[in-house]
Amino acid sequence: MNGPRASRHPAPRSAPAPGVAEARRASWAVGLAVAAYGVSFGALAVASGLDVWQACVLSLVMFSGGSQFALIGVLASGGAAAGPAAIAGAALLGLRNGLYAIRVSPIVGAGFWRRLLAGHLTIDESTAVATAQATPEGQRAGFWWTGWIIFLGWNLMTLLGALLGDLLGDVSAYGLDAAAAAAFLGLVWPRLRALQPVAVAVGAAVVAAATIPVLPAGVPVILAALVAVVVGPLDLLGRPVAAPIEHHADVPPAPDAGEADR
Protein backbone atom coordinates (compact mmCIF):
# COMPACT_ATOMS: atom_id res chain seq x y z
CA MET A 1 0.00 0.00 0.00
CA ASN A 2 1.29 3.48 -0.81
CA GLY A 3 2.21 5.67 2.10
CA PRO A 4 0.93 9.23 2.23
CA ARG A 5 4.16 10.52 0.71
CA ALA A 6 3.75 8.50 -2.44
CA SER A 7 0.83 10.72 -3.37
CA ARG A 8 3.23 13.57 -4.15
CA HIS A 9 3.76 11.95 -7.51
CA PRO A 10 0.27 10.82 -8.17
CA ALA A 11 -0.39 8.29 -10.87
CA PRO A 12 -3.76 9.40 -12.18
CA ARG A 13 -5.31 5.97 -12.28
CA SER A 14 -4.22 4.59 -8.92
CA ALA A 15 -4.46 7.80 -6.89
CA PRO A 16 -7.03 7.27 -4.12
CA ALA A 17 -9.92 9.69 -3.82
CA PRO A 18 -9.35 12.58 -1.41
CA GLY A 19 -9.77 11.63 2.22
CA VAL A 20 -9.71 7.88 1.65
CA ALA A 21 -6.19 7.37 3.03
CA GLU A 22 -7.08 9.24 6.23
CA ALA A 23 -10.29 7.25 6.55
CA ARG A 24 -8.39 3.97 6.22
CA ARG A 25 -5.87 5.00 8.86
CA ALA A 26 -8.66 5.87 11.29
CA SER A 27 -10.42 2.61 10.43
CA TRP A 28 -7.38 0.52 11.31
CA ALA A 29 -6.69 2.40 14.52
CA VAL A 30 -10.25 2.15 15.76
CA GLY A 31 -10.86 -1.30 14.32
CA LEU A 32 -7.90 -3.07 15.85
CA ALA A 33 -8.43 -1.57 19.30
CA VAL A 34 -12.09 -2.50 19.35
CA ALA A 35 -11.75 -5.90 17.71
CA ALA A 36 -9.18 -6.87 20.34
CA TYR A 37 -11.89 -6.41 22.92
CA GLY A 38 -13.78 -9.31 21.34
CA VAL A 39 -11.49 -11.64 23.26
CA SER A 40 -13.04 -10.38 26.45
CA PHE A 41 -16.52 -11.03 25.10
CA GLY A 42 -15.64 -14.58 24.13
CA ALA A 43 -14.14 -15.32 27.53
CA LEU A 44 -17.03 -13.73 29.44
CA ALA A 45 -19.65 -15.44 27.29
CA VAL A 46 -18.27 -18.87 28.13
CA ALA A 47 -17.96 -17.88 31.77
CA SER A 48 -21.68 -16.94 31.74
CA GLY A 49 -22.71 -20.41 30.65
CA LEU A 50 -22.73 -20.18 26.86
CA ASP A 51 -20.86 -22.71 24.77
CA VAL A 52 -18.29 -21.72 22.14
CA TRP A 53 -20.85 -21.98 19.31
CA GLN A 54 -23.33 -19.74 21.09
CA ALA A 55 -20.66 -17.13 21.77
CA CYS A 56 -19.65 -17.16 18.11
CA VAL A 57 -23.24 -16.98 16.79
CA LEU A 58 -23.80 -13.91 18.96
CA SER A 59 -20.77 -12.16 17.50
CA LEU A 60 -21.69 -13.22 13.95
CA VAL A 61 -25.41 -12.46 13.94
CA MET A 62 -25.92 -9.88 16.68
CA PHE A 63 -22.59 -8.11 16.08
CA SER A 64 -23.18 -5.27 18.50
CA GLY A 65 -20.78 -5.24 21.42
CA GLY A 66 -22.96 -3.40 23.91
CA SER A 67 -25.95 -5.65 23.23
CA GLN A 68 -23.81 -8.78 23.42
CA PHE A 69 -22.32 -7.86 26.79
CA ALA A 70 -25.77 -6.92 28.09
CA LEU A 71 -27.22 -10.26 27.01
CA ILE A 72 -24.56 -12.41 28.63
CA GLY A 73 -24.59 -10.18 31.72
CA VAL A 74 -28.27 -10.89 32.32
CA LEU A 75 -27.87 -14.58 31.47
CA ALA A 76 -24.93 -14.85 33.85
CA SER A 77 -27.00 -13.59 36.76
CA GLY A 78 -30.38 -15.09 35.90
CA GLY A 79 -29.76 -18.03 33.60
CA ALA A 80 -32.17 -19.02 30.84
CA ALA A 81 -35.10 -18.04 33.08
CA ALA A 82 -34.04 -14.42 32.57
CA GLY A 83 -34.45 -14.83 28.80
CA PRO A 84 -37.07 -12.12 28.18
CA ALA A 85 -35.13 -9.59 30.27
CA ALA A 86 -31.92 -10.51 28.47
CA ILE A 87 -33.54 -10.06 25.05
CA ALA A 88 -35.09 -6.74 26.06
CA GLY A 89 -31.78 -5.48 27.41
CA ALA A 90 -29.91 -6.42 24.26
CA ALA A 91 -32.57 -4.82 22.04
CA LEU A 92 -32.55 -1.63 24.11
CA LEU A 93 -28.80 -1.31 23.70
CA GLY A 94 -29.14 -2.08 20.00
CA LEU A 95 -31.66 0.71 19.49
CA ARG A 96 -28.95 3.28 18.85
CA ASN A 97 -27.75 1.31 15.85
CA GLY A 98 -31.10 2.09 14.24
CA LEU A 99 -30.39 5.79 14.78
CA TYR A 100 -26.91 5.37 13.30
CA ALA A 101 -28.45 3.66 10.29
CA ILE A 102 -30.48 6.77 9.47
CA ARG A 103 -27.29 8.81 9.63
CA VAL A 104 -25.06 6.55 7.51
CA SER A 105 -27.76 5.47 5.07
CA PRO A 106 -26.76 8.10 2.47
CA ILE A 107 -23.06 7.26 2.95
CA VAL A 108 -22.97 3.51 2.31
CA GLY A 109 -24.04 3.52 -1.33
CA ALA A 110 -26.92 2.01 -3.30
CA GLY A 111 -28.17 -1.49 -3.94
CA PHE A 112 -30.24 -3.85 -1.83
CA TRP A 113 -27.50 -6.31 -0.87
CA ARG A 114 -24.96 -3.60 -0.19
CA ARG A 115 -27.40 -1.84 2.11
CA LEU A 116 -28.33 -5.08 3.83
CA LEU A 117 -24.67 -5.74 4.52
CA ALA A 118 -24.20 -2.14 5.61
CA GLY A 119 -27.07 -2.65 8.02
CA HIS A 120 -25.26 -5.51 9.66
CA LEU A 121 -22.04 -3.50 9.91
CA THR A 122 -23.76 -0.45 11.39
CA ILE A 123 -22.27 -0.05 14.86
CA ASP A 124 -20.83 2.72 17.01
CA GLU A 125 -17.40 2.58 15.44
CA SER A 126 -18.27 2.34 11.74
CA THR A 127 -20.71 5.22 12.16
CA ALA A 128 -18.27 7.31 14.15
CA VAL A 129 -15.34 6.86 11.76
CA ALA A 130 -17.55 7.45 8.70
CA THR A 131 -19.14 10.62 9.98
CA ALA A 132 -15.80 12.00 11.16
CA GLN A 133 -14.40 12.10 7.60
CA ALA A 134 -14.41 15.29 5.57
CA THR A 135 -15.09 13.98 2.04
CA PRO A 136 -17.90 11.73 0.78
CA GLU A 137 -15.31 9.21 -0.47
CA GLY A 138 -13.62 9.25 2.91
CA GLN A 139 -16.92 8.75 4.69
CA ARG A 140 -17.78 5.74 2.58
CA ALA A 141 -14.29 4.26 2.97
CA GLY A 142 -14.39 4.90 6.71
CA PHE A 143 -17.69 3.09 7.10
CA TRP A 144 -16.75 -0.02 5.14
CA TRP A 145 -13.16 -0.39 6.31
CA THR A 146 -14.07 0.06 9.95
CA GLY A 147 -17.08 -2.22 9.61
CA TRP A 148 -15.12 -5.03 7.98
CA ILE A 149 -12.03 -4.78 10.18
CA ILE A 150 -14.15 -4.94 13.31
CA PHE A 151 -16.45 -7.66 11.96
CA LEU A 152 -13.59 -9.96 11.04
CA GLY A 153 -11.47 -9.09 14.08
CA TRP A 154 -14.34 -9.18 16.55
CA ASN A 155 -15.46 -12.63 15.44
CA LEU A 156 -11.95 -14.02 15.36
CA MET A 157 -11.22 -12.69 18.83
CA THR A 158 -14.56 -13.95 20.15
CA LEU A 159 -13.60 -17.45 19.07
CA LEU A 160 -10.17 -17.06 20.60
CA GLY A 161 -11.58 -15.75 23.88
CA ALA A 162 -14.21 -18.49 24.03
CA LEU A 163 -11.62 -21.20 23.41
CA LEU A 164 -8.88 -19.87 25.66
CA GLY A 165 -11.18 -18.37 28.29
CA ASP A 166 -9.45 -18.68 31.62
CA LEU A 167 -5.98 -18.81 30.12
CA LEU A 168 -6.18 -15.11 29.30
CA GLY A 169 -7.33 -14.12 32.74
CA ASP A 170 -9.14 -10.84 33.30
CA VAL A 171 -8.69 -8.85 30.08
CA SER A 172 -9.25 -5.57 31.91
CA ALA A 173 -5.66 -6.10 33.11
CA TYR A 174 -4.61 -5.07 29.61
CA GLY A 175 -6.64 -1.85 29.80
CA LEU A 176 -8.75 -2.68 26.77
CA ASP A 177 -11.89 -1.27 28.41
CA ALA A 178 -10.19 2.10 28.69
CA ALA A 179 -9.00 1.82 25.09
CA ALA A 180 -12.61 1.58 23.90
CA ALA A 181 -13.57 4.76 25.77
CA ALA A 182 -10.47 6.52 24.43
CA ALA A 183 -11.40 5.50 20.88
CA PHE A 184 -14.81 7.15 21.23
CA LEU A 185 -13.15 10.25 22.68
CA GLY A 186 -10.78 10.39 19.73
CA LEU A 187 -13.69 10.21 17.32
CA VAL A 188 -15.75 12.94 18.94
CA TRP A 189 -12.75 15.23 19.55
CA PRO A 190 -12.45 16.78 16.04
CA ARG A 191 -16.12 17.77 16.15
CA LEU A 192 -15.79 19.82 19.30
CA ARG A 193 -14.66 23.01 17.57
CA ALA A 194 -17.80 25.10 18.00
CA LEU A 195 -20.01 26.01 20.92
CA GLN A 196 -23.03 24.05 19.72
CA PRO A 197 -21.47 20.57 19.51
CA VAL A 198 -19.52 21.17 22.72
CA ALA A 199 -22.72 22.11 24.53
CA VAL A 200 -24.47 19.04 23.13
CA ALA A 201 -21.58 16.77 24.17
CA VAL A 202 -21.51 18.16 27.70
CA GLY A 203 -25.30 18.00 27.99
CA ALA A 204 -25.37 14.41 26.74
CA ALA A 205 -22.56 13.41 29.10
CA VAL A 206 -24.41 14.91 32.06
CA VAL A 207 -27.69 13.23 31.11
CA ALA A 208 -25.96 9.86 30.71
CA ALA A 209 -24.05 10.13 33.99
CA ALA A 210 -27.13 11.22 35.92
CA THR A 211 -29.36 8.46 34.59
CA ILE A 212 -26.98 5.47 34.63
CA PRO A 213 -27.90 4.51 38.22
CA VAL A 214 -31.67 4.89 37.77
CA LEU A 215 -32.41 3.59 34.27
CA PRO A 216 -31.86 0.19 32.66
CA ALA A 217 -28.59 -0.17 30.74
CA GLY A 218 -28.90 1.26 27.24
CA VAL A 219 -31.55 3.83 28.07
CA PRO A 220 -29.15 6.56 29.29
CA VAL A 221 -27.41 6.65 25.89
CA ILE A 222 -30.71 6.96 24.02
CA LEU A 223 -31.92 9.62 26.44
CA ALA A 224 -28.69 11.54 25.97
CA ALA A 225 -29.24 11.52 22.21
CA LEU A 226 -32.43 13.50 22.83
CA VAL A 227 -30.23 16.46 23.78
CA ALA A 228 -29.29 16.68 20.10
CA VAL A 229 -32.92 16.34 19.07
CA VAL A 230 -33.75 19.38 21.22
CA VAL A 231 -30.74 21.50 20.21
CA GLY A 232 -30.62 20.56 16.54
CA PRO A 233 -33.99 21.58 15.11
CA LEU A 234 -34.06 24.82 17.11
CA ASP A 235 -30.41 25.55 16.24
CA LEU A 236 -29.76 26.59 19.82
CA LEU A 237 -26.40 28.23 20.58
CA GLY A 238 -25.85 29.28 17.02
CA ARG A 239 -24.15 28.04 13.96
CA PRO A 240 -20.81 26.27 14.22
CA VAL A 241 -17.78 28.36 13.28
CA ALA A 242 -17.22 26.07 10.32
CA ALA A 243 -20.50 26.99 8.62
CA PRO A 244 -20.37 26.82 4.82
CA ILE A 245 -19.25 30.40 4.30
CA GLU A 246 -17.56 30.23 0.90
CA HIS A 247 -20.57 30.43 -1.31
CA HIS A 248 -22.60 32.60 1.03
CA ALA A 249 -19.93 35.19 1.66
CA ASP A 250 -21.72 37.83 -0.36
CA VAL A 251 -25.13 37.15 1.11
CA PRO A 252 -25.91 39.47 4.01
CA PRO A 253 -27.23 37.86 7.16
CA ALA A 254 -30.98 37.48 7.24
CA PRO A 255 -32.26 39.90 9.86
CA ASP A 256 -35.06 37.59 10.96
CA ALA A 257 -32.81 34.54 11.39
CA GLY A 258 -31.00 35.99 14.35
CA GLU A 259 -27.75 35.94 12.38
CA ALA A 260 -27.24 39.70 12.46
CA ASP A 261 -26.55 39.99 16.16
CA ARG A 262 -23.91 37.29 16.31
Added chain:
Amino acid sequence: MTLWQIILLASIAVLALKLLGYLVPPSVLEKPAAGRTAQLTTVALLAALIVVQTVSTGQSLVLDARLPAVVVAAALLALRAPFILVILAAALTAAALRALGWAA
Protein backbone atom coordinates in the same frame (compact mmCIF):
# COMPACT_ATOMS: atom_id res chain seq x y z
CA MET B 1 -36.87 -20.65 26.75
CA THR B 2 -33.66 -22.43 25.88
CA LEU B 3 -30.36 -20.62 25.65
CA TRP B 4 -30.33 -21.03 21.86
CA GLN B 5 -33.81 -19.50 21.51
CA ILE B 6 -32.78 -16.52 23.62
CA ILE B 7 -29.63 -16.03 21.58
CA LEU B 8 -31.39 -16.23 18.22
CA LEU B 9 -34.35 -14.03 19.22
CA ALA B 10 -32.08 -11.36 20.70
CA SER B 11 -29.77 -11.47 17.67
CA ILE B 12 -32.68 -11.07 15.26
CA ALA B 13 -34.08 -8.17 17.32
CA VAL B 14 -30.75 -6.33 17.35
CA LEU B 15 -30.18 -6.92 13.63
CA ALA B 16 -33.73 -5.82 12.77
CA LEU B 17 -33.25 -2.55 14.67
CA LYS B 18 -30.17 -1.81 12.57
CA LEU B 19 -31.98 -2.52 9.32
CA LEU B 20 -35.01 -0.48 10.36
CA GLY B 21 -32.95 2.70 10.19
CA TYR B 22 -32.21 2.05 6.51
CA LEU B 23 -35.91 2.24 5.70
CA VAL B 24 -35.88 5.95 6.53
CA PRO B 25 -35.42 7.70 3.17
CA PRO B 26 -32.09 9.58 2.92
CA SER B 27 -33.92 12.68 1.67
CA VAL B 28 -35.06 13.19 5.26
CA LEU B 29 -31.53 14.36 6.08
CA GLU B 30 -31.36 16.89 3.26
CA LYS B 31 -33.12 19.62 5.20
CA PRO B 32 -30.56 21.74 7.09
CA ALA B 33 -32.28 21.25 10.45
CA ALA B 34 -32.38 17.48 10.01
CA GLY B 35 -28.79 17.32 8.82
CA ARG B 36 -27.62 19.42 11.75
CA THR B 37 -29.61 17.28 14.16
CA ALA B 38 -28.11 14.11 12.72
CA GLN B 39 -24.58 15.51 13.19
CA LEU B 40 -25.36 16.56 16.75
CA THR B 41 -26.94 13.19 17.48
CA THR B 42 -23.63 11.50 16.68
CA VAL B 43 -21.85 13.90 19.03
CA ALA B 44 -24.42 13.28 21.78
CA LEU B 45 -24.28 9.50 21.38
CA LEU B 46 -20.48 9.44 21.43
CA ALA B 47 -20.34 11.69 24.49
CA ALA B 48 -22.85 9.46 26.27
CA LEU B 49 -20.96 6.33 25.22
CA ILE B 50 -17.71 7.76 26.60
CA VAL B 51 -19.39 8.37 29.94
CA VAL B 52 -20.96 4.92 30.01
CA GLN B 53 -17.70 3.22 29.02
CA THR B 54 -15.62 5.24 31.46
CA VAL B 55 -17.57 5.47 34.71
CA SER B 56 -20.18 2.73 34.73
CA THR B 57 -20.38 -0.98 35.25
CA GLY B 58 -23.88 -2.22 34.58
CA GLN B 59 -26.19 0.17 36.38
CA SER B 60 -23.73 1.57 38.89
CA LEU B 61 -21.32 4.45 38.64
CA VAL B 62 -17.80 3.15 39.16
CA LEU B 63 -14.61 5.18 39.34
CA ASP B 64 -11.62 3.03 38.44
CA ALA B 65 -8.52 3.01 36.23
CA ARG B 66 -10.62 3.88 33.17
CA LEU B 67 -11.12 7.52 34.20
CA PRO B 68 -7.41 8.46 34.51
CA ALA B 69 -6.81 6.56 31.25
CA VAL B 70 -9.41 8.67 29.44
CA VAL B 71 -7.96 11.84 30.95
CA VAL B 72 -4.56 10.83 29.53
CA ALA B 73 -6.25 10.24 26.17
CA ALA B 74 -7.86 13.70 26.29
CA ALA B 75 -4.51 15.33 27.09
CA LEU B 76 -2.86 13.57 24.16
CA LEU B 77 -5.70 14.55 21.84
CA ALA B 78 -5.28 18.15 22.92
CA LEU B 79 -1.61 17.82 21.95
CA ARG B 80 -2.71 16.47 18.55
CA ALA B 81 -1.18 13.04 19.08
CA PRO B 82 -2.01 10.38 16.47
CA PHE B 83 -5.17 8.38 17.09
CA ILE B 84 -3.47 5.01 17.59
CA LEU B 85 -1.04 6.50 20.10
CA VAL B 86 -3.95 7.95 22.07
CA ILE B 87 -5.64 4.56 22.28
CA LEU B 88 -2.44 2.74 23.21
CA ALA B 89 -1.63 5.30 25.90
CA ALA B 90 -5.10 4.93 27.40
CA ALA B 91 -4.83 1.14 27.52
CA LEU B 92 -1.31 1.31 28.98
CA THR B 93 -2.40 3.82 31.64
CA ALA B 94 -5.25 1.62 32.80
CA ALA B 95 -3.14 -1.52 32.66
CA ALA B 96 -0.31 0.12 34.61
CA LEU B 97 -2.59 1.54 37.30
CA ARG B 98 -4.15 -1.89 37.76
CA ALA B 99 -0.82 -3.70 37.77
CA LEU B 100 0.46 -1.32 40.44
CA GLY B 101 -2.73 -1.79 42.42
CA TRP B 102 -3.44 1.95 42.41
CA ALA B 103 -6.86 1.59 40.82
CA ALA B 104 -9.41 -1.13 40.26
